[in-house]
Every structure is written in structure tokens, then in C-alpha cells.
Amino acid sequence: MGQQKLIYSLVARGTVVLADYTEFKGNFNTIASQCLQKLSASNNRFTYTCDEHTFNYLVDNGFTYCVVAVESAGRQLPIAFLERVKDDFTKKYGGGKASTAGPNSLKREFGPKLKEQMQYCVDHPEEISQIAKVKAQVSEVKGVMMQNIEKVLDRGEKIELLVDKTDNLKSQAQDFRKQGTKMKRNMWIENMKIKLIVFGIVALLALLVVLSVCPKFQC
Numbered sequence: 001m002g003q004q005k006l007i008y009s010l011v012a013r014g015t016v017v018l019a020d021y022t023e024f025k026g027n028f029n030t031i032a033s034q035c036l037q038k039l040s041a042s043n044n045r046f047t048y049t050c051d052e053h054t055f056n057y058l059v060d061n062g063f064t065y066c067v068v069a070v071e072s073a074g075r076q077l078p079i080a081f082l083e084r085v086k087d088d089f090t091k092k093y094g095g096g097k098a099s100t101a102g103p104n105s106l107k108r109e110f111g112p113k114l115k116e117q118m119q120y121c122v123d124h125p126e127e128i129s130q131i132a133k134v135k136a137q138v139s140e141v142k143g144v145m146m147q148n149i150e151k152v153l154d155r156g157e158k159i160e161l162l163v164d165k166t167d168n169l170k171s172q173a174q175d176f177r178k179q180g181t182k183m184k185r186n187m188w189i190e191n192m193k194i195k196l197i198v199f200g201i202v203a204l205l206a207l208l209v210v211l212s213v214c215p216k217f218q219c
Helices: 028-036 076-093 107-123 125-138 149-153 166-213
Strands: 006-013 016-022 044-050 053-060 063-070 144-148
Touching: 006 028, 006 076, 006 107, 016 028, 016 107, 028 053, 028 063, 044 076, 053 076, 063 076, 076 107, 076 125, 107 125
Parallel strands: 044 144
Antiparallel strands: 006 016, 006 063, 044 053, 053 063
């Protein structure tokens, strides 16, 4: 799976998480939720860093979109993901039940969309990069605040980010097995095609030999 760059994502109304998605285990969801309580309510983007990961937030019209990414993913990928999720969420719930929905009540129906967008953004880096550049040119670039997450949460101790990739590795193994089964099936089909072609050639040669010995089968 290409989602190793994007670890976790959520959509919240204020501090209420409405939907989220991840393939990993760890404490990143707790840290992401805690950061919600510290965010400004005004429309803006925020990025916090922690243990070679970034917690990226987009606040827009009372809703907050978040994605946790590995630091090596850069800035364009997380921001592009948040913009795409915001557009999807607004189209689906704008002026609707999202304004009164309870905690995690939209997870079942919007969680798969978060997964889909995470995969799409990772699988199409050139397109995402181009979209990000165009948006930067045609729209006002809002300030992106970057801070260490420990300062944001105002704790006295070191925050250790835990990301267990076991589930993701299991998912990758399942995908590998599926690809292996598909490859075996394709190889079997190709092998059968070759056998049929060889059989057809042999049958044609046999027919030509018979016709040369017995023209019009009159022997």
C-alpha cells in the first residue's frame, strides 16, 4: 500500500471527531485529537512536528481536516490531501447533518472516502504537485504555522509518537498474495494460449502431410 506516507486522517467539527481512518496502531490519533483543542477557530492551516512526523490541519468554516504524515512526505502532499478531503466533505455534507452529527457518527460512510483520498494522493504525486502549484498561483496563500507539537500541547514532558506498522504490513502481505494469485492465473492463461497455438500448428502440419500423401483424402 502506498499509504505509508499518510498515517492517519480525521474530520472534526470543533473538537468533535466525526470520522477518521488509519491502517496503523499507535497514539497519533490521541495526539491529533488533543491538538484540536489548541487550534484557532479561524480559517487557516497549521502544521505541527513530532518525531519525524507532521500533524497537518486545515480549518475551514467550523470544520477541521487533519492528516498525520511522515516528515519525508513534504508539505504539498498533506496539504493537497486536506484540500481534496475538504471539497469531498463539503459536497457531501455542506449545510447538512455534519453540523449536528455526534462523535464518530460519520466514520462508516466517510471513513472509506478518507482511505480513498489517502491512496489517491500517494499514487498520483505528479498530479497532486501540479494542483498544489496551480492553487498557490490562483488563490491567496494563507500562512502556514509550523510548531513543535510539544509547545502546542504545552506539556512539560517529551511526547513520544508511537506508530505500529504491523497492521499495514499485514495489509501489504494480503495485497501481495492477491497479486501473486492474479499473476499465477495470468501465467496459466498465457500457458494455455501457447499450448493451444502449438496444438493448432501441429494439427495444421499433420493435415498438410495427410493432404500431400492423399490429395483430397483419396488414397
